[in-house]
Amino acid sequence: MLDFWLEFASTYSYPATMRIRAAADKAGVNVRFRPFLLGPIFAAQGWTTSPFNLFAAKGRNMWRDLERICAELELPFQRPDPFPQNSLLAARIALVGFADTWGEEFCLAVYRAEFGEGERIDDPQSMRALLAGLGVDPEAVLTAAQSNAIKEKLRSQTAEAQELGIFGAPSFVTSDGELFWGNDRLETALAWAKHLS
Amino acid sequence: MLDFWLEFASTYSYPATMRIRAAADKAGVNVRFRPFLLGPIFAAQGWTTSPFNLFAAKGRNMWRDLERICAELELPFQRPDPFPQNSLLAARIALVGFADTWGEEFCLAVYRAEFGEGERIDDPQSMRALLAGLGVDPEAVLTAAQSNAIKEKLRSQTAEAQELGIFGAPSFVTSDGELFWGNDRLETALAWAKHLS
Numbered sequence: 001m002l003d004f005w006l007e008f009a010s011t012y013s014y015p016a017t018m019r020i021r022a023a024a025d026k027a028g029v030n031v032r033f034r035p036f037l038l039g040p041i042f043a044a045q046g047w048t049t050s051p052f053n054l055f056a057a058k059g060r061n062m063w064r065d066l067e068r069i070c071a072e073l074e075l076p077f078q079r080p081d082p083f084p085q086n087s088l089l090a091a092r093i094a095l096v097g098f099a100d101t102w103g104e105e106f107c108l109a110v111y112r113a114e115f116g117e118g119e120r121i122d123d124p125q126s127m128r129a130l131l132a133g134l135g136v137d138p139e140a141v142l143t144a145a146q147s148n149a150i151k152e153k154l155r156s157q158t159a160e161a162q163e164l165g166i167f168g169a170p171s172f173v174t175s176d177g178e179l180f181w182g183n184d185r186l187e188t189a190l191a192w193a194k195h196l197s
Numbered sequence: 198m199l200d201f202w203l204e205f206a207s208t209y210s211y212p213a214t215m216r217i218r219a220a221a222d223k224a225g226v227n228v229r230f231r232p233f234l235l236g237p238i239f240a241a242q243g244w245t246t247s248p249f250n251l252f253a254a255k256g257r258n259m260w261r262d263l264e265r266i267c268a269e270l271e272l273p274f275q276r277p278d279p280f281p282q283n284s285l286l287a288a289r290i291a292l293v294g295f296a297d298t299w300g301e302e303f304c305l306a307v308y309r310a311e312f313g314e315g316e317r318i319d320d321p322q323s324m325r326a327l328l329a330g331l332g333v334d335p336e337a338v339l340t341a342a343q344s345n346a347i348k349e350k351l352r353s354q355t356a357e358a359q360e361l362g363i364f365g366a367p368s369f370v371t372s373d374g375e376l377f378w379g380n381d382r383l384e385t386a387l388a389w390a391k392h393l394s
Contacts, residue, residue: 041254045252045253045254055242055364056242057238057242057362057363057364058364058365060362061362061364061376061378064375064376065377065378065382068385165254165257165258166254167252167254167255167258168255178261179258179261180262181258181262182381184379184381185262188265
């Protein structure tokens with residue numbers, strides 16, 4: 001079992017999300033998707049936005065690197081504007097989806113819209129369209145996503161991420177607590193998880 | 198041709214330096230070692246030490262990640278104390294070595310001492326021992342390393358790195374200006390350089 005910690009605003013979570021299912025199946029490892037928010041974790045170290053905005057040279061390189069990675073994986077790529085997108089609503093909806101059957105499909109749809117098509121994800125209207133595309137009733141889901149239970153679940157999941165030592169996304173955590181950070185570490189994390197099983 | 202930008206205080210420059218020659222030979226790509234200093238580049242974005250010290254969770258993960266990478270590569274690993282080491286003297290000596298024939302060998306020796314054996318690299322005495330091990334006259338080299346010509350060369354090489362958009366080490370830059378950051382990007386950078394040749 002491998003926990004896959006993803007944040008919808010995170011750039012490198014896009015390729016990781018698009019390829020993790022096939023890579024995990026190939027490795028014979030179960031994967032659990034764990035959406036969380038990086039905002040509170042960044043804020044705790046004094047960052048008010050993405051480090052890719054705070055540090056310009058790093059940001060320029062990331063966009064180019066992501067473009068190269070997407071080309072290699074034959075994934076469409078468009079830079080969302082503004083960056084980062086506010087990922088709170090999408091993260092709450094994902095938790096509704098994981099309590100049901102469509103959580104993973106929803107994650108794929110969010111990343112595809114955001115980084116594949118450059119669409120906003122902070123807007124209920126765009127979420128409605130994604131949900132309808134999954135054959136889910138958008139209004140019921142949006143209501144559930146704003147429930148106290150879901151809000152609290154996202155808070156506690158984010159607190160758990162922070163306790164695990166997570167400081168960026170995507171991150172992967174094995175059942176023995178080994179933490180791997182970044183899309184580049186997916187294969188190493190899967191090998192570690194496989195070795196434990 | 199691939200320019201390999203390395204900084205002696207940089208943790209991930211250790212595995213990159215130990216494996217780049219074999220990887221480049223295998224890819225059929227010429228590599229040029231370009232030592233530089235990250236200090237002035239970090240200072241320009243308001244950092245007074247390594248981001249691995251500034252951001253604790255990131256630092257903890259880096260040390261564990263580096264340990265895993267070294268185990269995989271069967272490289273000895275010890276954490277230098279203090280971290281980061283002051284790399285100014287080693288960088289100047291390396292430039293003397295690259296004007297002669299022993300630059301690359303010296304780089305390997307520095308990283309092996311620093312991250313393989315946990316030795317200090319900021320001390321003329323340890324540099325003397327490394328140089329003697331390479332069959333080079335330590336006193337002549339230490340004198341040359343403190344010459345105005347070498348000091349100025351390191352300053353201009355660091356300024357060039359910054360102009361290229363370099364913000365961390367190791368970095369790799371191809372002849373068409375494509376920048377790749379990190380030990381993980383070595384293979385991609387070599388493939389890019391190969392494609393150009």
